[in-house]
Structures are given as C-alpha cells and as structure tokens.
Amino acid sequence: MPITLSETAAKEIKSIIQDQQLPEEKTRLRVGVKGGGCSGFSYMLDLVEEDRGESDEEMDSHGVKILCDMKSYLYLNGTEIDFKDEVMGRGFVFKNPNATSSCGCGSSFTA
Amino acid sequence: MLSFTKKTDYALIALAYLAQRGGAVSSAREIAEAHQLPLALLMKILKGLHHQGVVQSARGTHGGYKLKADLQLLSLYDLLCMLEPDQFASRARRLETPLLALHYKLIRFLGDVKLSDLVLPGRRIDVPLEAVRICEPRKVQNEPEERTGDLSAAGVL
Numbered sequence: 001m002p003i004t005l006s007e008t009a010a011k012e013i014k015s016i017i018q019d020q021q022l023p024e025e026k027t028r029l030r031v032g033v034k035g036g037g038c039s040g041f042s043y044m045l046d047l048v049e050e051d052r053g054e055s056d057e058e059m060d061s062h063g064v065k066i067l068c069d070m071k072s073y074l075y076l077n078g079t080e081i082d083f084k085d086e087v088m089g090r091g092f093v094f095k096n097p098n099a100t101s102s103c104g105c106g107s108s109f110t111a
Numbered sequence: 112m113l114s115f116t117k118k119t120d121y122a123l124i125a126l127a128y129l130a131q132r133g134g135a136v137s138s139a140r141e142i143a144e145a146h147q148l149p150l151a152l153l154m155k156i157l158k159g160l161h162h163q164g165v166v167q168s169a170r171g172t173h174g175g176y177k178l179k180a181d182l183q184l185l186s187l188y189d190l191l192c193m194l195e196p197d198q199f200a201s202r203a204r205r206l207e208t209p210l211l212a213l214h215y216k217l218i219r220f221l222g223d224v225k226l227s228d229l230v231l232p233g234r235r236i237d238v239p240l241e242a243v244r245i246c247e248p249r250k251v252q253n254e255p256e257e258r259t260g261d262l263s264a265a266g267v268l
Contacts, residue, residue, distance in 0.1 A: 049247075
C-alpha cells in the first residue's frame, strides 16, 4: 500500500517548495525512518532534488512526488502523513498502521 | 515561574505507552523497562494518576494500569496541577508583574494543550515543521548536503 499525504499535508509541502523557490518538477519529498529515539525508530522528511534511485519506491499523492527507500518502506507502507497547525505547534503527523508501540516523546516508534 | 520536571515527562511517557496499548493492562515495570525510566518514581507517578482517576489499576500476577480518563478532555495544565500543585498555587502569589502576567498567559496556553495531542499516535506531531530538511541536489557519488539544515534556519519560520 502506498504512502499518502493528506490534502493539508500536500498543500503545506507545496507551500514550502514555493517559499523556498525549489524547482517544482524536480523536487521530491523523501520520507524515511532512521534508527534512534527511545522506541527504536523515528520518522524523517526531507525535500530533495533527486530522481528515483534503484532502491526507492516512488509515489504521487495530491501532486507531491514521494520517494521512500525500500528499507523504510517496509515500516511505512500504508502510512498517511497529515499536517497539523494547532496550539502544540505546526508539523506532520504519521498515521502508520505498522507502528505497534511509540514513545512518549512522540518522535519514535517500533514496528 | 513554571518549569517542567521529570515527573511530568515520565507521566506523559507512561500515558503514551498506555494509550498505544488500548485497553490492555501494562505494569509499571513494563513501562519503565521499555523507556528506561526509574521504576520507583514511575510507580509513584502512576499511583498518583490512579488516585486522580486518569488511570485505573488491576491487581494480581498480571496486574498493572490502563487508561481510564479521556485524554481529549484533559489538558497539560490539568496534568501539571495533579503532578506539580505547588507550581500553580503558592508560587503565583509570590510573583510580581510582569512575571505574574506571563505566568497566567502560560497557564492559559497549557490549558489549551490537550493530552491527546501530546501522546496519541495519529494526533501528536511526529515531525515538526522546523525538522523538515531541505537537501542540496545530490552530487555524483556524494551524499546530499543540507542547504540550511532545517526550515527555521532557512528563515521560513
């Protein structure tokens, strides 16, 4: 199952791309997980000017091109990334069906 | 002036753990081991939260705690009042303006922060906007370099 963005998240990413004057056609949202955090892994989001690599999955969600390396994809497939702008701050929420436990700091999970 | 202690930190971690487990019971030891927390302090915190009705306890060999309160109805201010009552009672009377005004502004803010938004997966922020990196185009056989490191340094925020 693909990784998707909510409409709000896609809108925010497009807004960042515009604000940063990044080339729209070349810019991809790289989504991944990295080791560390009190519960094993943490999520990461990068805006990159890269084409799909051999070990990447590529998806399109609401007009935003997403890249994810195969290793991260094992943990992230089926995830919807949402965006919140609330009292607690502004940022991206990962609704990951594969996460089985998370830590209280909110930035890492195990699967 | 307001400050958060380890008690608050550990309480939030414990609530997040219990929230993730749904209706399942988790022992204090299990939570402490999962997150490398001091067991004695955690037990004291959970006992306090049980007394306040935030969690409920189950006795026995497989005993422990599970969530009782609806975290959407509790704010961070509510939790702090349970854990650090001195912060919001006697200290406020000793403050003078302008700190007193700031103190109450902070209390208002803390009252707007729901516990569900801090600890529930799918509700809490996993990647703050400031942590989204903008990477330079990949050079041949080199790793991508960060342009500025993050959006805050780039002047977006």
